């Protein structure tokens with residue numbers, strides 16, 4: 001995303017069109033103090049120039065070159081003012097027309113916000129609008145309120161001394177720790193269930209989702225392809241994938257499903273290996289447990305008599321989808337495995353892969369003699 005190189009001044013009506021007690025017009029971009037006419041259109045009763053008025057203070061005054069209108073103006077940022085005037089349409093029209101004469105274009109409030117924000121803000125706002133759960137929305141909202149920006153601005157202004165570089169490297173590392181976590185605030189974590197055909201993968205997904213989504217069948221190999229559903233576990237958005245039974249087969253259709261299942265397994269954020277503890281263990285079960293040593297292990301169908309005994313790994317959770325046993329513990333274990341730590345309040349978290357890429361470039365530049373590469377990447381991080 002490119003930043004608008006010159007921000008031409010804009011005016012936007014923030015309050016709804018129509019009659020009301022008060023209307024608010026926001027003017028964004030340096031304009032009032034630029035030329036004589038601009039300076040005279042608003043006459044504050046305290047006679048101070050607008051650019052000298054303190055931020056966030058209400059300034060009472062008169063608006064217009066002829067038959068002035070009473071207004072209250074507030075400088076809400078360095079080059080942003082809000083004009084509060086009479087809510088009737090005439091007052092709004094007149095102020096916007098005066099502003100037009102000063103070269104201030106009238107735009108919608110949404111458009112004005114788009115033009116006034118930089119890449120970082122635009123991305124954070126967009127990420128917040130994509131939040132899938134309250135928990136992720138809370139975390140994104142905190143970043144939107146300036147936590148990530150403060151860190152980025154520190155990085156932008158770092159001095160290229162040994163101490164400055166050391167401080168920047170520590171801060172970049174601290175932010176990058178949360179890269180994977182931050183990207184999953186908008187993109188669900190991918191969790192793949194695997195196990196022999198008929199072990200109960202579809203049933204377990206249905207049980208986790210709380211409704212029937214996958215097709216459950218007595219015939220091995222019925223779930224031929226990858227079936228995915230998005231849900232939230234402990235407030236984290238999660239895409240559950242139910243894969244074709246992983247076994248050697250001659251059947252072409254099922255082989256394609258198996259290939260897709262293998263790929264999904266390899267790229268998943270987390271794997272859940274299911275074994276049927278109502279059936280004696282088979283070599284494929286041991287193979288899966290060996291292939292995925294960090295997977296969450298489910299001893300499924302624990303409502304049936306245990307045919308595994310001491311063969312069942314100690315870390316296995318005993319679960320029954322039919323009898324609804326162990327489902328809460330399983331959800332908790334999945335959530336803990338995906339996000340073992342949550343950033344403390346005030347921790348900067350990058351939320352897009354573009355931000356993560358910029359931070360990585362900055363980190364590389366810090367290790368070398370790359371001041372210009374560092375500056376470029378840090379500017380890109382904020383301004384796009």
Ligand code: GDP
Pocket residue numbers: 196197198199200201202203204215216217218220221222223245300301302303304319320321322323
């Ligand atoms: P998949 O091939 O791994 O997806 O297995 P399914 O979910 O289709 O289930 C296969 C069979 O196991 C079905 O008849 C289910 O009703 C049965 N099943 C699934 N979960 C359980 C369970 O927790 N306990 C028992 N006793 N049977 C189950």
